[in-house]
Amino acid sequence: MITNGKISRGTLLEILLVSTRLGLTSFGGPVAHLGYFHHEYIRKRKWMDEKGYADLVALCQFLPGPASSQVGIGIGAMRAGVLGGIVSFIGFTLPSVLALIIFALIFQGLEIDTGGWIHGLKIVAVAVVAHAILGMAKSLTPDLKRKAIALFALVATLLWQTAFTQVIVIILSAIIGLLLYHQQTREEENSYEFPISKSFAVTCLVLFFGLLFLLPILREVTSIEWIAMFDSFYRSGSLVFGGGHVVLPLLESEFVPTGWLSKDAFLAGYGVTQAVPGPLFTFAAYLGTVMNGWQGGIVATIAIFLPAFLLIFGTLPFWNSLRSNQKVKGALMGINAAVVGILISAFYQPIWTSSILEPLHFAFAAILFSMLVYWKLPPWVIVVVGALGGIFL
Template identity: 50%
Template sequence: MQHDLASPKAQTPHRAGSPGEVLGAFLKLGLTSFGGPIAHLGYFRAEFVERRRWLDDNSYSDLVALCQFLPGPASSQVGIALGLSRAGWLGAFAAWLGFTLPSAIALILFALGVAGHGDLAQSGIVHGLKVMAVAVVAQAVWGMTKALCPDRQRGAIALTAALVVLSLNSPFSQLFAIAGGGLVGWRLLTLPHLPAANHRDYGVSRGGGARLLALFAVLLLAFQALAVFTDSAAGAAIAGFYQAGSLVFGGGHVVLPLLQTSVVVPGWVGNDIFLAGYAAAQAVPGPLFTFAAFLGAAMPAPLGGWHGGLLLLLAIFLPSFLLVGGALPYWEALRQRDGIQRAMAGINAAVVGILGAALYDPVWTSAIHARTDFALALAAFGLLLLTRISPVVVVALAALAGGLMQP
């Protein structure tokens, strides 16, 4: 928001609701919102613009643009901002809790089931879920390529990012690819200038926003230092998940390679369990970032179980609260800077390449071992891309097929 809080163009914040009202509204969505972040934004518009009239279409579109600009889960960030507008910071937490908790609980229960039955991890059902993950990531790469790489320049950025990640055997290769994509986009891309717009006031002052952004940066550095200097597995996990929530651009699927680096590379969670949980996350409503709860519950001590799942769930979503609250007062100033827009376009193209690399390793290499595996992945991809069948149904069919294919 470029306008000062006293500006006549800034609308006064609405605090007409209560945290309980916000919790009830978002809990309903958390139980029923299938289909990924784009579908979630459609559910939000129908519920809060058309039915409840908490805000108008222009304010909602502007909020969506901000949350797509920021790293992190866009639909969850929109929900946090809506709760903030309706009932302050307690409303923001209530919105996140209602939208997130149902899927998080389901995934923690699934993780406990996998951990409690060792043979389940090697079952045909879990193998079917791993194959399903190939189809899900392939669909994400397909859609993001069309949306975020519409020209040769951005296509080249994506291809280069994929080559960097596949060639450099380093946990920092993804961050290097993102930074390089932003730099190349800033220097080389040409984009139209965005028109100015009026903005809703969410009750966060510029000073408050600056403090939230400073806290976000301090925690990012502090968690990394904690992981390095204490040699703590829990500290390293918290640092990795906070970093993932801080640096993921382009949607929930892009979190896959960052989390894979955080938990599979150190050997805390095997690739089989990782991909089975990722596929299971497609079958539950709510944000894909609740995959963090599955991983936290599946990890060994000192994490694992309910406390591990909830701790890493908080770690991956905490950046969203700080970034949304911090950026809201500065959104208009940010969006009007052409250099920022070019850099973000380059970053978005780079994350397409990173996700494309993840489609090969670890997703493809861990799941596709035979012609029948590829056939199942291709069938699931076709159902996701070409039909209106719910992803929940496709996940169930893939798990069933995997069980039937097991010798």
């Protein structure tokens, strides 16, 4: 708790313990994470009221980056300021980061590129992303106009594959959404006070955009590998809407064609990431470790999550006025529809094309999908079954 500008050490320790327990047990992706947060922070501990939590979730859905991680950061900030947000993030994220770094180190030390379990993990990715597509399409493209925006995003990202395609598609979709949905019915909004100064928020936003434009320049001028890697992960964390599944094509296009790592290594890590709790963005820890050891894993994690920190701290004080703007709401509706198309594009290339090579693979993917969606088994069970099934396939 913040008292007279001072933060209690007991409060920070409490945030760390609670968020770490969530980081060890929160399986199931961002929607499930929000449910875990609501139960632990709102219903059980009453750190925020229902209105404040709803406002925070709305803000994080609007921003690019990992929504569940940003909600966790925001709750920590509401409890104990900026330092509370950092501590909350560490607790929620560190368990999966450590697990993926360890897996990547083991992966490098074994001759497993041709192992059947690798292909099994690729098929797991098919089932998981298919599930994500169905859920997001149902909520984000309920009408014909938004279905058309999703189709545009799908076609554009499939046929025009460059590092900037996704950014351009999102911008165009925002403009289309603004034109189509700028006259939505105005609803009464609840206001909420955030314990972050506007001057600090502006500093964070300036730093966010400064790094976004400066890092590519430094990358070209210096040709230093560490700067290039930091730039790739920072840009991926800055420009992705829709959460961890949508960051897949950005990361794949950054590192596989350039030879930083193989497609087998990439998809194996993506499959294993489904087995660990916490945010899917920790996939970066695995990628960085495969490329540059455990130091690379730490740098990659910092780089991909830094935009989430800067954006949540930079927008919290302004959210009350921003969220009541009807034009912003319309643009957001267009962006969310585009996310569905981008996700379908990633589902086809590289996930489907490198995983479903014969009818037996499709049948196995259908079994895994049913286990996940209809039998509602935990994701780690799906990963284990997928790996074992891959060996027998």
